[in-house]
Amino acid sequence: MTETYIAVDIGASSGRLMKSERQPNGQVTLEEIHRFKNGFHLKDGHDRWEIRQLTNEILLGLEKLKKSGVTNCYVGIDTWAVDYCLLDQAGELIEEPISYRDSRTEQAVKQFSTTYSLDKLYEKTGIQIQPFNTIFQLFVENNETLAAADKLLLIPDYLGYVFTGKAVTEKTNASTMQLLNPHTQTWDEELLAVVGITAEQLAPLTDAGTLLGELQREKFPNFDLPEATFITVATHDTASAVIGTPGEGDDWAYISSGTWSLLGIETPVFNGSKDAFSANYTNEWGAYKTIRFLKNIMGMWLIQEVARQQEYRYSYAELADMAAATPAFQQFIDVNEECFLNPDNMIEALQQYCERTQQKVPKTAGEIARCIYDNLALCYAVELEKTEQLMGENAKIDKLHIVGGGSNNRFLNQLTANVTGVTIEAGPGEATAIGNILVQMITTGVFANVKEARKAIKQSFDLSIHQPEAFDRTIIEKYKKFLKGATN
Numbered sequence: 001m002t003e004t005y006i007a008v009d010i011g012a013s014s015g016r017l018m019k020s021e022r023q024p025n026g027q028v029t030l031e032e033i034h035r036f037k038n039g040f041h042l043k044d045g046h047d048r049w050e051i052r053q054l055t056n057e058i059l060l061g062l063e064k065l066k067k068s069g070v071t072n073c074y075v076g077i078d079t080w081a082v083d084y085c086l087l088d089q090a091g092e093l094i095e096e097p098i099s100y101r102d103s104r105t106e107q108a109v110k111q112f113s114t115t116y117s118l119d120k121l122y123e124k125t126g127i128q129i130q131p132f133n134t135i136f137q138l139f140v141e142n143n144e145t146l147a148a149a150d151k152l153l154l155i156p157d158y159l160g161y162v163f164t165g166k167a168v169t170e171k172t173n174a175s176t177m178q179l180l181n182p183h184t185q186t187w188d189e190e191l192l193a194v195v196g197i198t199a200e201q202l203a204p205l206t207d208a209g210t211l212l213g214e215l216q217r218e219k220f221p222n223f224d225l226p227e228a229t230f231i232t233v234a235t236h237d238t239a240s241a242v243i244g245t246p247g248e249g250d251d252w253a254y255i256s257s258g259t260w261s262l263l264g265i266e267t268p269v270f271n272g273s274k275d276a277f278s279a280n281y282t283n284e285w286g287a288y289k290t291i292r293f294l295k296n297i298m299g300m301w302l303i304q305e306v307a308r309q310q311e312y313r314y315s316y317a318e319l320a321d322m323a324a325a326t327p328a329f330q331q332f333i334d335v336n337e338e339c340f341l342n343p344d345n346m347i348e349a350l351q352q353y354c355e356r357t358q359q360k361v362p363k364t365a366g367e368i369a370r371c372i373y374d375n376l377a378l379c380y381a382v383e384l385e386k387t388e389q390l391m392g393e394n395a396k397i398d399k400l401h402i403v404g405g406g407s408n409n410r411f412l413n414q415l416t417a418n419v420t421g422v423t424i425e426a427g428p429g430e431a432t433a434i435g436n437i438l439v440q441m442i443t444t445g446v447f448a449n450v451k452e453a454r455k456a457i458k459q460s461f462d463l464s465i466h467q468p469e470a471f472d473r474t475i476i477e478k479y480k481k482f483l484k485g486a487t488n
Contacts, residue, residue, distance in 0.1 A: 005019070006075045007433040007434075008075060008159070010077075012038065014035065014037055014038055015037075018430065020437040027456070028441075028457070028459075030434065033061060033068070040099040040102075044095075046098045047101060048095075048102075051093065062075075070226055074444065075230045075231070077233070078235050078236065082137065084158075085152070085154075087152075087153065088149070100137070109131050116191075121178065122277040124183075124190075125181065125191070126270055126271070126282065126283030127175065128295070131338075133178045138195035149197075150201065151203060153167060154170070154173050156170065161203075165213065167204075170233075170236075171285050172208055174205060176284055187199050207232075211230075233436045233440060236284070237432045238432075240439070241258075243450060246457040246458050247454065252398070252399040252401055253397045254401045255400065255406070256432075258300055259304065260301065262297070262299075263387070265294070266290050266293075267293050271390060279386050295383045295386075299406060303372050306368055309346055322365055322366030322369055323369035326364075326366040330360050331371055354371075373415060376412065380416050381476055382476065382480060384420050400416070403427065403431030407431075410464070410466075419471060423466070426466065427463040427464060438457075441453065
């Protein structure tokens, strides 16, 4: 009997349930069975996720699956990182979780640094300093709320708990909290004390690829649900996306391109060096005892917000076409500037940045899109070069895999190939859901290991190759000079 696997893949703006099966010819199928919107809303002075609505949408998706004739399946859940739910002693949600884009952490790093050395924090955890990391969210968390919490669960672990009654903390996501010590492979007690929580408030650490439990269908009498076994996959969506990247050998890097662009390598080696700290690189834990050594880059969020601000007058494909017809490299921007994290108006934020840095101000939709894409490609080139330097002497990256939704942007793919000077292999666009599925399949014995599973990606999904074309390399040097001046 062919087993059915469901990836519950939820990002910052939408979520979906994807159905997968392994065919007799070895191919892995992928079919969307339910899609829904996600987002945060202002409540009690904070931007909060509608977590109960997410639970309801997953149930609706599973009910659709049952109506299609599937009575038994496996399920894995992945979401974004760092955000958490606090539960009381009865196991009930104390309040809706606050989004990492909430303004409460604006001064958190500065405040934290007066209590604890940021250098030491990086040395202990290897995680890049980002104001929205869980450690900084907890540092500014309401003390009374935190004291009332019996358990803290990251978003995907909370959803798994709701459906199975089993509480765990999956390691790939837990590492983003900046509270795990890779040297001891467990929670760092000193850091827990700094933010005012105990190890007892955290559920047991669990590896990706662990059986979680059965769906407690009796808890949801209003839904006609299939029998389902939940598997704890690589619950951080980037960790799943990397598993879903069809890399071979050791000369490749990846960009998981979605709301964020995560550029890095898969490695068995932890790099907590001063150079890595200065470059603000992170050592997130990957599935199967790997490290995702990567840099967080403000990615498609920029163009997503521009499209939203224009009330989706233009599709993303139309914006890319308009950008392609617009003169290139008219302005430099640092895409990782905090002013782009959650502005009221992204278009105005971009224009004000250019005014402030005395550059030509983009005005038309094409100019604004071109500004974003040019500078994303430049940022990718600089960080790819930096990744090679941090990998050590004689390290060379010859291929860059771009996966996730952003891999469908052929204009940006080619622009990135030109600017980085390396071959781009784009796709699959559904790498996160695929990685989620592959961990489930490895867990249930369909594949022996990741290497075997990744071969199935190339058999099953369309990928595109983009070779570098002629490019004026002096533009990169000018961009580096601009960034250096912008930070001084």
